[in-house]
Amino acid sequence: MKQIEEKYLAIDIGGSHIKSTILNIEGKMEIDYQKIATPKNATPEDVVNSIETLIKEFPHYDKISVGFPGFIKNGVVKTAPNLNNEAFKNFNLSQAIASKFKKPVRLVNDADMQGLGVISRVGLEMVITLGTGFGTALFMDGKLLPHLELAHLPIKKGDYDDFIGDKALDQDGIDVWNEKVKSVLETFSTVINYDSLFLGGGNAKKINFTLNDNIKLVGNRDGIKGGIFLWKEEDGYCVRTVNPI
Known part of the structure; x- marks a missing residue:
């Protein structure tokens, strides 16, 4: 029986836009790159709702990779200087996304994720x-x-x-x-x-x-393709996986 290839939802959260696509195991885009404006002074709820709107028509995916513009520790946001910094302080964004979309999530700083895709x-x-x-x-x-x-x-x-x-x-x-x-x-x-x-x-x-x-x-x-490497341990990167509750 042919093994079904996993698909990865890659999300790049920015201060001005939230971008997303579906990647295959080789890091190639399965659909056109999509983006939506980031709400001004965005809270965690604003960001999760924007992601939901952005990916509403996306095809099936198995795992989620997220790049976030701030300091991340074990999937928890410590700083978000270009969003609503106070609302995001110590917010477990990876858990919120995993529970909202019912898929395992790996979340890192956005420059970290982009780097994995281009270096x-x-x-x-x-x-x-x-x-x-x-x-x-x-x-x-x-x-x-x-x-x-x-x-x-x-x-x-x-x-x-x-x-x-x-x-x-x-x-x-x-x-x-x-x-x-x-x-x-x-x-x-x-x-x-x-x-x-x-x-x-x-x-x-x-x-x-x-x-x-x-x-x-x-x-x-190019950078959003780094989302695939968050799940490839042979690339030397190990980040906490957060599963839906």
Whole structure:
């Protein structure tokens, strides 16, 4: 009897949009990539309801992978700076999604999930996402290193979210913003000394300066494919599975 191949619902929660698709075991999209606007100052209930609306017409899936824009510990949200931070503090989002959609869930930071979909798995690699805020992830030979919220390192009068996030782009204009991004990349090249850097997020395409040879632009469609690797233990990533109650 032919074994039925599992399907994976991959969800990328962002400050401006929630994106989703169905992936097969090879990480290929089974349906067109879909997205919906993230409600302003979104609460956990807003996010779960938005996901329900987004995937209403999706075909069958067996497991769920979620990338979230904040610090995650064992499937529990600790920070959500670009959503309703207070409402999300210590909220077990993975359990809420698992119970709502009756499927097992693995949930990580969004830059971590995107990185799993785009890295080469050779050497020390860094992922930076430029969107509503500033996201980062680090990998060594394909293995995800402990997540650091580098976005909240202090710089000037705020943090990196303030320095090169959406609000800074709107206030500074494209040329000043690019100069600031260039200085941030130089800083992290010195501090992290990565072999390769992958730049993603909605604002990455607005970069207008020449990137170093070890820096590559990647799209959200590539990053969401990282959802399959959350379930592949051979890729060196082990994250808690949360089952429906």
